[in-house]
Amino acid sequence: LGGAQLNCSHVQPKAPPQFCTFSWALHTMTSDQKIVEGSFSLPPGASNVQVYQGSGFDSALSNPIVICRGNH
Template sequence: MNWIKIAAVAGLLVCPGIAVAKEAVSCGGAAMLGGAQLNCSHVEPKAPPQFCTFSWALHTMAGDQKVVEGTFLLPPGASNFTVYQGSGFDSALSNPIVICRGNK
């Protein structure tokens, strides 16, 4: 469970009047066989386009660590949108961190 969800649940326990919005973006990434790829989908049809940032710690084939970062705009209906693709990586050192907000 990520920290945002934990904070939202804790907030609901302390302040039961707070509403938590459904997340509009779902992302997943993998690093193997020399490459890394991060894909995202807009999963909430009523949500506006989402402006997102990402950060991902990856392990290079040379034995170093590299953090890749970026931003993207994800329109409603987008599915399996490639947010990041790179080579020279053999594994991920962390899960990708993707933070989005509605862009009206």
């Protein structure tokens, strides 16, 4: 089965932690569209953190949209 995975990094070690949300339009094996969404936190210096993984997809209909802001 086809899969989708989204990894993120927070490369500035002295910046505040980031709170992020994402939205991603994916095409399923059954020819449907599915929007996957979620939120996550990234500590400073985090590298290549897996924030989403799913199966049953054969292609992406859009690039993932990820919006992050610092926790103050």
